[in-house]
Amino acid sequence: MPSAALPFSILFLLALPLLACTGIGLAGKRFNGPAGWGAATFTLVGLLFSAFYFSPDEIYAFRFDWITLGDIPFQLTFRLDKLGWLMLLLVHFVAFLVQLYSIAYMHHDAARFRYFAFIQLFIFSMLGIVLSGSLLLMYIFWELVGLSSYLLIGFWHHKPLAAWAAKKAFILNRIGDAAFLTGILLLMYQAGTSDFVALPTSLDTIPPNYLTIIGLCLFGGCVGKSAQFPLSDWLPDAMQGPTPVSALIHAATMVAAGIFLLARIAFMLTPTAQLVIALVGTFTMLHGAWKAMHVWDIKRVLAYSTISQLGLMVLAVGVGSWQVAMFHLLTHAFFKAGLFLSAGSVIHALTSSDPYSPFDPQNMRNMGGLRTLMPRTFVCYVVCAAALAGIPLFSGFLSKDAIFVVAFARAAEAGGLWYLFPLLAVLAAGLTAYYMVRQIWLIFMGEKRYTAEVNVQPHESPALMWVPMGLLAAGSLFFWFSPNPLDAFSGWFLGGLQYQPEVHASWVPLLSVIATGVALGLVYRQVRRVEGFFEKTIFEKYSDRHPVWQQTYGRFRTLAAHDETTQHRTFFLIAFQKIAIFCAQLDREVLDAVVNGLGRLTVVLAHLIAWTDRHITDGGVKVVVGATRGAGQVVRLFQNGKIQSYFLLTFVSMLLLLLWVMLL
Incomplete structure (x- = not known):
């Protein structure tokens, strides 16, 4: 491609969704009908342009x-390599x-x-x-993704x-x-750039501890x-958006942006930073899988599953292999988007024709x-679901197996507690198989539990809905990614990235199959029980018998659930809410008390000063004035213009003078 055509081609690719967003938004409601077809057409053009105009090699x-700030120039850099090309597709x-x-799913919506x-803005x-x-340009679009979501x-x-x-x-x-x-700011201060090409040669000047801090900040x-963890709780609540949105931004693309970021900065992650990343990913993986086993909302199960799988990808980066993390991101995008769209099909089929019906079509x-x-x-x-559960012959088995292999290889190299990472990852894979089979059973098997609602008539979705679901399901089979259903490293993705592990243990796939088999056995055992999946778990029974446990748990929670009655005065960040309550009590009981006390003391002092001013200061002035006035009046008696008075005054004065002289 001529270098002169490169800026045009990349800017054209960016301009397509931006023009579609602007055009559809300005057209307004009169474009409601063809809006979906127009948006899909723009996206299809971008897909074809990406596939055939650019070369992955x-x-x-x-x-x-x-801009230039002082002596530091800021450049915006666009770059497209093989990894970026795959993400474009x-x-x-x-x-x-x-x-x-969405054309079929949203056809009744007035907006x-x-x-x-909004979808075009997100794209x-x-x-x-x-x-x-560069990280600087990525941050600009990073914030736009946040706005779009x-x-x-x-x-x-x-x-x-x-x-x-x-x-x-x-x-x-x-x-x-x-x-x-x-x-980003710390990196630019230390290295003078955030460009992905220039950074590798600039890292030698950064102290290792400082580089660790920078890597962990970027990991934020x-x-x-x-x-x-600890910022994972927004994703389950984000399922309140339309179900196709969940498939797009919360399964396949937006949440994958963090993994893509880690892939871009993997070269600058120190061993300490990798350890922290592995720990965070492992905890998130287990927490998400555990929560998915106990919720009843069909979309929240998939949301917690997404959190768990993202934790597994982060763990892969933490053990030093961003390539297998990106491979799992790719396979996960297909089967998780397919699951969300299939869940939307179920919700669509169970939605009551009565808009005021209390029936919940998302409750399994x-x-x-x-x-x-x-x-x-x-x-x-x-x-x-089979792909997500890691069943052989499906894509999820390939990508999970690749993560287990590199995790065990890193554990063999580092030794010690590093073996916990692959073992806990295998445990999470077993939990995934359990909650996915549980979900399938609750939705599609057993007795029909919706029959009490007469306005619910389940039916298959139209072709515009099941064809995308079918394509994503077909993309979840193994042969699209590797000719060997048990080896991801012989496939085109990891081969194209020229990645091969130093050790490939043949027993790792067997371990994964055993974990999945145990999970399926537990599912079968649960189904055979009288109450089945509706039976309370050990932890639920324990919480019922020991309410103190629930109270203790409530005290240590960091995020509050939504409450219609308190939503206008309760913030979802419990820590901030407690700080606000403490500040209100401090203001009311301490600051207000001090202010009120000072006010009362000031009033008392004001009365005291007023009495002093009135009786002492003003009294003294009045005494002086009175004395002066009295003396003046006495003097006025003698200064009356009569000669007799003057002679009498002179005689008395001489007499007093003589007496004074004689007495002396």
Whole structure:
């Protein structure tokens, strides 16, 4: 490609979704009907342009000066390499299918034009992250992704819970983004650049401890975007947005941006930073899997599953292999987007025709027996769930197996407690198989639990919905990624990145299969029980018998759940809420008491000063004035203009003088 054509081609790719967003937004409601088709067409053009205009074997880059602060010039750099090219295809492909699906899913919504305009803005922001050649430019698009997700999560802003979830996602992401920006500024101060090409040669001048701090600050951006502990709680609540939004930004693209960031900065992560990243990823992975086993909302199960899988990707980066993390990101995008769209199909089928019905179409306790009524959705769900559970012959097995291999290899190299990382990852894989089979059973198997609601008539979704689901399910099979169903390293993705582990243990896939088999056995055992999955767990029974446990848990929670009655005066960050309550009590009981006391003391002092002024100061002045006036009046008696008075005064004066002389 001629170098002169490069800026045009990349800017054209960015301009497509931006023009679509602007055009659809300005057209307004009169464009409601064709908005979905128009948005999908723009995305398809971008997909075809990315696939056939760029070569995965070439590196494209160009930069231009932005601003100069003092002697430091700031450049914005665009860069496209093989990893970026794959992400371009992934973002466009998933976004295209989601928009096709949304045409049918959102056809009753009165603000479809706004929905598709927001999706195009999101695509523009994601493409900017993928094409960024520097951390500075990536941060600009990073914030645009945060804005786009806020708009899409809160799309149904008339629902209080949706507005709450949008604010929660936005604020928690800002916390991570603040750390991200701090890392960028520290890096630019130390290295003088944030360019991905120039950074490797500039890191030698940075002390290792300082580099560790920078790496962890940059990782803070991933903690926010990719929902890692302790900023992971926004993702389940973000399911209040339309289900296709969940498939797009909370399964395949936005939450994957944090993993993409780690892949870009992997070369600057010190061993200490990698250890911290591995610890955070491991805890997030286990916490997400545990929560997914106990919730009843169909989308929240998948949301917690996404948190768990993102933790597994972060763990892969922590053990030193961003390549396998990106491979799992790729496979996860297909089967998790397929699961969300299939869940949307179930919700669509169970939505009551009565808008005032209390029936909840997302509660799995209201489902069951849908396998015969929704056969296409059932097949897509099972295939994608099998991939997520790590069943052999599916893509998820390949990518998870690759992570287990590199984790065990790193443990063999580092020794000691490092073996906990791969073992806990295998445990999380078993938990994943358990909660996914639990979900399939509750939705599609067993008795029909929705029959009490007469306005619910389950039916298969239209072709515009099940065709994207089918394509994503087909993309979850192993042969798209590797000819060997048991070896990911012989596939085109890791081979194209020229990555091979130093040791490939043949027993690792067997260990993964055993963990999955044990989980399936536990599922079968639970199904055979009288109450099945509706039976309370040991921890729930313990909490019922020991309410102190619940109270203790409540004290140590950091995030509050949404409450319709308190939403206008209760903040979801419990720590901030407690600080606010403490400050209010301090203001009311200490500061106000001091101010009121000082006020009362001032009033008393004012009265005392007023009495002193009135009786002492003014009294003294009045005495002097009275004495002077009296003396004047006495003198006036003698100064009356009569000669007799003057003679008498002279005689008395002489007499007094003589007496004084005689007495002396």
